[in-house]
């Protein structure tokens with residue numbers, strides 16, 4: 001749940017506690033330097049008093065002049081040092097936040113990531129993390145030092161002349177009230193702006209990923225318009241923040257000018273009567289002129305801090321999404337004889353819809369199990385449930401004899417190799433794609449093994465033809481064809497010795513020669529392990545030891561090709577439609593099978 005910063009300021013405190021964790025010395029030095037710089041600025045006007053007094057008594061003002069120069073240079077250096085130390089600490093905090101949020105996003109359940117939107121999550125890791133810097137800069141340096149300077153200035157003014165201070169305070173109170181109202185409205189504007197930037201990133205990411213389709217359908221204008229809404233939203237929020245922020249400076253100036261007039265008016269008679277010395281009066285005016293700077297910094301600091309805290313709230317709203325359940329705590333001992341994957345009356349619902357309805361089947365420990373059924377029947381969902389990407393509402397799913405929830409998630413997914421329907425390759429080189437998931441423990445593999453896996457899928461030539469062979473970055477300037485990418489995703493499986501292999505329509509983009517190759521590979525794999533394949537070609541299912549027929553989320557029949565041909569009407573329709581899913585067949589209620597390509601109402 002989103003945890004909005006609480007009004008008692010505990011959220012600010014938490015940000016600072018995190019900041020201070022490993023950087024106490026640097027932050028303390030930055031605070032001391034910024035206070036020193038403020039102190040130097042504070043005593044400067046007193047030198048003005050001494051200077052004026054010295055001049056009025058015809059003395060040479062060398063001392064005050066030298067002190068003033070020293071103080072000015074010292075204040076500058078201290079302020080520069082403080083800024084640098086804070087920037088360093090702030091960037092440390094930002095990179096920590098980025099790393100935390102990026103790592104956390106990777107642990108989230110797939111459905112949740114889809115709901116949040118990839119681009120939106122990326123915006124959190126990028127722009128929202130950056131905004132945290134302002135909490136550091138402002139919170140650690142700007143606010144304390146300007147507060148110190150403002151209070152110090154007021155005290156010094158009070159020491160110089162109490163009556164004049166009261167005059168100043170009275171005029172500034174009016175301005176302060178207006179400013180208080182401004183700051184309050186800045187926070188909501190900043191939040192709206194950041195949300196709009198998230199939506200914009202989301203729309204932009206989706207648009208760029210689907211660019212070929214967008215171009216082919218001449219949808220650039222339409223997509224740009226959609227982007228325009230969130231861009232406009234971000235603009236209008238930013239403008240309303242700017243409008244309010246713009247009022248702060250002039251309001252402060254007005255307060256200052258009113259004060260100066262009021263001070264002049266009240267001082268005239270007192271100067272003439274000698275009640276007020278001209279030197280004290282000059283110093284008071286310098287302090288008064290100087291008062292606006294820390295007050296403005298104070299107000300703008302509070303305003304800027306709002307954007308950091310709004311970003312922090314957005315980061316928190318992601319960090320508090322529960323990660324996937326890690327499953328059992330201790331490693332399990334899979335049974336060597338139990339079915340590889342067993343579904344027992346499994347029901348899965350999503351958004352109120354029942355997607356899988358009491359599914360029951362058992363894929364043998366060794367051999368090829370084919371899953372067939374019309375498009376949208378729930379085949380991919382069955383594989384998702386096996387991998388625990390999705391959690392069933394009821395029923396039992398067991399892998400190698402053990403309920404999936406008993407397996408530590410890491411061990412479960414280690415026992416399964418999955419080639420998804422989009423044959424996803426990750427951003428990186430051919431080698432990185434082949435070795436995906438191998439860490440220091442599992443170790444790198446010699447190139448010869450990689451080439452052997454590529455050869456098994458007739459990919460050697462294609463990869464050799466790439467400019468850097470195995471080390472060519474895919475998906476940017478260089479890429480493989482759809483079918484080659486599909487085979488590369490399948491080649492991964494050969495390098496990962498897992499007990500169960502799941503293929504989601506592995507041959508959808510392959511020509512008959514490569515399909516035959518992949519079938520041979522599946523058969524070979526199935527000799528020693530369980531291969532579950534969602535199949536849409538008759539040739540694949542003919543080879544299968546078990547075929548599970550799925551229709552509208554139900555496992556309606558199972559058996560061998562011959563058995564099903566004799567008893568399953570749906571299977572016959574699927575086979576006669578040639579394609580065992582998708583546009584191939586869809587039965588109108590009680591009617592004849594509809595041939596592939598026909599319009600289905």
Ligand SMILES: Nc1ncnc2c1ncn2[C@@H]1O[C@H](COP(=O)(O)OP(=O)(O)OP(=O)(O)O)[C@@H](O)[C@H]1O
Pocket residue numbers: 114350355373374375376377378379380381382421581582
């Ligand atoms: N991300 C999702 N969010 C919500 N519902 C989904 C999602 N993906 C699929 N569905 C729904 O779940 C049902 C089963 O989808 P599934 O992907 O398992 O079908 P399938 O049998 O693999 O179809 P195909 O052969 O077309 O790949 C579909 O009716 C679909 O509407």
Ligand SMILES: [Mg+2]
Pocket residue numbers: 379380381421504
């Ligand atoms: Mg599918």
